[in-house]
Amino acid sequence: MWTWRRFSSLSSFLRALPNLVGLQIYHGISWDTLPILSYAFAEVSLPTVTALSVPVTLDGILPAFPNVKTLACPALHPSSRLLTAATKHFPCLDALAGLRSRDLDHSQVNDMIRDFPHLRALSVSSTLPLDPPDLLARLRAFKQLTELELVYQDDPKLLSLDALVSGGRDVLLASRSTDAKVLRLWSHDTSLGPRIVRIERF
Numbered sequence: 001m002w003t004w005r006r007f008s009s010l011s012s013f014l015r016a017l018p019n020l021v022g023l024q025i026y027h028g029i030s031w032d033t034l035p036i037l038s039y040a041f042a043e044v045s046l047p048t049v050t051a052l053s054v055p056v057t058l059d060g061i062l063p064a065f066p067n068v069k070t071l072a073c074p075a076l077h078p079s080s081r082l083l084t085a086a087t088k089h090f091p092c093l094d095a096l097a098g099l100r101s102r103d104l105d106h107s108q109v110n111d112m113i114r115d116f117p118h119l120r121a122l123s124v125s126s127t128l129p130l131d132p133p134d135l136l137a138r139l140r141a142f143k144q145l146t147e148l149e150l151v152y153q154d155d156p157k158l159l160s161l162d163a164l165v166s167g168g169r170d171v172l173l174a175s176r177s178t179d180a181k182v183l184r185l186w187s188h189d190t191s192l193g194p195r196i197v198r199i200e201r202f
Contacts, residue, residue: 037061
């Protein structure tokens with residue numbers, strides 16, 4: 001059983017790693033453990049960590065990682081507390097992975113552009129439906145993107161592979177960045193797991 005003492009020992013161990021640049025905390029943390037974990041990290045600073053992957057419920061530990069530039073979360077809703085906390089604690093964020101796009105409206109896109117002006121890499125973890133038809137096009141408002149990842153699933157209610165490639169290219173071509181662009185399309189196969197089905201470089 002996880003206790004405050006054990007989490008405190010964990011945070012002390014992490015502070016003793018001078019070259020720690022990435023940290024991933026998996027799902028499976030119970031609700032009663034969340035405040036203990038947040039409290040254990042309350043007085044901790046891990047400035048060497050630049051990449052962080054956490055469940056959406058762990059917004060309480062973000063202040064311990066002041067220099068994060070890459071944030072990953074398996075199911076990151078635009079209105080989640082984790083993303084709201086990231087706007088405060090990660091002003092230099094340039095890569096975001098795990099965004100759920102089904103409820104992403106124009107105002108939320110504008111909020112993200114304002115809050116993460118340096119965002120250059122975006123990974124969308126949900127499939128894109130045919131309706132609303134402009135859902136993918138909304139991402140064109142991100143004017144610094146150089147990398148985009150989308151999820152493909154063979155389903156008549158979802159965007160086809162060709163539509164994802166075309167729409168994804170349009171998103172990246174709308175970017176003002178002069179860097180090379182990369183579009184990756186993933187498929188979640190229940191038997192084989194996640195796999196890349198298409199990579200476009202331009």
